Amino acid sequence: MAAQAQQSRYHANHVQTTDRVPSEQPLPEVLYIMGTGRSGTTILEILLANNPGFAGVGEVKHIFRDGFIADHVCSCGKPTSGCELWSEVLRRTAWSRQDCARLGDTVQDLESHQHFPLIWANLGAKQAREQYSLAARDLFRSVAAVRQCRVVVDSSKFAGRALLLSQALPERIKVLCITRSAAGLLKAFAKKNEGEQRPKGALAASAYYLYVLLCMRLVKWRLKERCFSIRFEDLNSNPDAVLAAVESWGGYSLGVARARIAASEAFDVGHIVTGNRLRKKGKVNFEPSTSALRRKADNVLAEILAPILETYRRVLGF
Numbered sequence: 001m002a003a004q005a006q007q008s009r010y011h012a013n014h015v016q017t018t019d020r021v022p023s024e025q026p027l028p029e030v031l032y033i034m035g036t037g038r039s040g041t042t043i044l045e046i047l048l049a050n051n052p053g054f055a056g057v058g059e060v061k062h063i064f065r066d067g068f069i070a071d072h073v074c075s076c077g078k079p080t081s082g083c084e085l086w087s088e089v090l091r092r093t094a095w096s097r098q099d100c101a102r103l104g105d106t107v108q109d110l111e112s113h114q115h116f117p118l119i120w121a122n123l124g125a126k127q128a129r130e131q132y133s134l135a136a137r138d139l140f141r142s143v144a145a146v147r148q149c150r151v152v153v154d155s156s157k158f159a160g161r162a163l164l165l166s167q168a169l170p171e172r173i174k175v176l177c178i179t180r181s182a183a184g185l186l187k188a189f190a191k192k193n194e195g196e197q198r199p200k201g202a203l204a205a206s207a208y209y210l211y212v213l214l215c216m217r218l219v220k221w222r223l224k225e226r227c228f229s230i231r232f233e234d235l236n237s238n239p240d241a242v243l244a245a246v247e248s249w250g251g252y253s254l255g256v257a258r259a260r261i262a263a264s265e266a267f268d269v270g271h272i273v274t275g276n277r278l279r280k281k282g283k284v285n286f287e288p289s290t291s292a293l294r295r296k297a298d299n300v301l302a303e304i305l306a307p308i309l310e311t312y313r314r315v316l317g318f
């Protein structure tokens with residue numbers, strides 16, 4: 001009976017019937033990192049999550065599919081089911097396998113790039129959105145309770161997720177938007193043999209760049225001062241200045257990360273199930289570098305497209 005009741009929490013008709021999960025616990029602040037693929041979202045999360053009061057969760061939009069269903073290995077080296085964070089989150093939320101499959105589908109569908117215009121216009125899928133919001137609150141509450149943190153850093157990247165989370169966690173969400181130069185992104189997407197990160201051709205990468213930057217601009221417009229933009233090139237060349245700017249925007253204290261960068265000390269990756277493959281290293285070093293500023297295109301088409309896209313980026317205010 002209990003299992004049935006719990007399961008029904010995520011059925012459309014019984015969204016608010018039981019309150020077993022940590023709904024009496026305070027919601028943490030969620031610092032959401034929005035960006036294109038290959039634009040430093042995972043490393044930015046790691047820098048932020050290494051400060052007291054913060055915890056990172058990687059591209060947590062995939063936790064249902066990659067973690068709770070497929071049991072992928074977490075960056076701590078254990079499968080999700082044996083990870084001290086994610087096994088405890090699953091225990092606290094009491095999500096059944098069926099709940100996880102359904103929530104994974106809901107998240108995938110609502111946050112997809114093609115769904116963005118509907119989310120922006122606040123149209124349709126009312127029941128799915130209610131389930132989404134309930135699950136998002138349970139997930140972040142549980143993470144905060146297990147990690148004893150005030151701020152959860154989520155680097156899921158998708159623009160639609162920023163809007164959906166701002167509805168699910170009003171007043172508790174801040175969004176960091178990171179963009180990368182078109183030349184750098186085209187080059188990064190051209191790289192083969194990246195395993196889980198599939199390459200894109202210059203035209204496909206350009207279309208992606210045009211669309212995602214436009215979506216992110218719309219999010220910024222909607223969320224106003226709750227959304228702050230940074231550039232991948234600035235983060236690489238002068239991380240201290242970027243973190244200082246994030247501190248004054250968000251009211252955070254990021255002194256530990258800033259000191260660690262200055263001393264060339266390693267950062268803990270934490271418990272990331274889905275994200276850039278650097279998560280698998282367990283510890284990462286962040287060395288400031290200006291190489292991202294000197295990125296040259298590696299084919300003629302990319303060479304033609306990159307400056308046009310870069311102008312577009314500037315026009316959008318990134």
Ligand SMILES: [Zn+2]
Binds near residue numbers: 083272
């Ligand atoms: Zn773990």
